Amino acid sequence: MPNKVAVVTGGSRGIGRAIVLALAGAGYQIAFSYVRDEVAAMALRDEVQGLGIDCLALQCDVSSSDSIKGFFERVDGHFQRVDLLVNNAGITRDGLLATMPARDIVEVIQTNLIGTLLCCQQVVPGMLRQRGGCIVNISSVAAQKPSKGQSNYAAAKGGVDALTRALAVELAPRNIRVNAVAPGIVKTEMSTALIGSQEEEIQSRLLIKRYAEPEEIAEAVLYIADRGLYLTGEVLPVNGGLKMP
Numbered sequence: 001m002p003n004k005v006a007v008v009t010g011g012s013r014g015i016g017r018a019i020v021l022a023l024a025g026a027g028y029q030i031a032f033s034y035v036r037d038e039v040a041a042m043a044l045r046d047e048v049q050g051l052g053i054d055c056l057a058l059q060c061d062v063s064s065s066d067s068i069k070g071f072f073e074r075v076d077g078h079f080q081r082v083d084l085l086v087n088n089a090g091i092t093r094d095g096l097l098a099t100m101p102a103r104d105i106v107e108v109i110q111t112n113l114i115g116t117l118l119c120c121q122q123v124v125p126g127m128l129r130q131r132g133g134c135i136v137n138i139s140s141v142a143a144q145k146p147s148k149g150q151s152n153y154a155a156a157k158g159g160v161d162a163l164t165r166a167l168a169v170e171l172a173p174r175n176i177r178v179n180a181v182a183p184g185i186v187k188t189e190m191s192t193a194l195i196g197s198q199e200e201e202i203q204s205r206l207l208i209k210r211y212a213e214p215e216e217i218a219e220a221v222l223y224i225a226d227r228g229l230y231l232t233g234e235v236l237p238v239n240g241g242l243k244m245p
């Protein structure tokens, strides 16, 4: 697939980084975004380019519609097409709802849900013209089986699951598939706080008694993109059998 182009939001660290490397290994040309960690982003870009893969690393804050628009304009200027969009960028602001600052609700919904919708909106017209494409949204087990203090995040990821199904219905006639991957607890900076405060409870809920590696989530994304060609409108759980508390 020398000509396929993938866009990954939040590619500089964690799960996004593993997705970028997995897609590069499968031959995709890649544009990925970062928001703060420029050093990590440039190191990853250099690593991918070292594999002989064309790779763009651009700053984009998915909580800002202007930033998203500018990012996709630059991607389009460079690659002129997008075959695969992976909406990975996300944040948590965990806390009990009774005392949660309103901004933590707004930021989490804006980044995880509205950011995902707006990124989809940027690539859909091109995919409609191409009559083909694939979108993979990174959801979370929290949408179905949340931990304590995740009402804002669970609401946002539940919205991501719903938009995945709705967009799959809308785009299937033009050969565009839309799916989501819902990870459990993955070893990244994001999960450090959650693991730190609720380690015992989380371990007791896991059937597979370890946390996921980011590469295991990337593998699921690659499967949906390249091999799961009869999959659309699905949310694929990759959570080690995590149960409700």
Ligand code: NDP
Binding pocket: 009, 010, 011, 012, 013, 014, 015, 016, 033, 034, 035, 036, 037, 038, 040, 060, 061, 062, 063, 087, 088, 089, 090, 091, 111, 138, 139, 140, 141, 182, 183, 184, 185, 186, 187, 188, 189, 190, 191
């Ligand atoms: P990390 O915190 O390790 O990395 C987050 C990535 O998203 C970074 O690349 C960061 O960029 C980027 N990012 C953060 N905010 C924004 C923003 N406003 N605009 C654009 N990019 C942004 O997170 P993970 O790798 O753990 O999580 C990736 C995805 O997986 C998220 O959607 C998360 O909700 C989901 N997930 C994670 C789980 C886990 O256990 N880790 C479990 C279930 C789902 P920068 O480096 O520049 O800050």
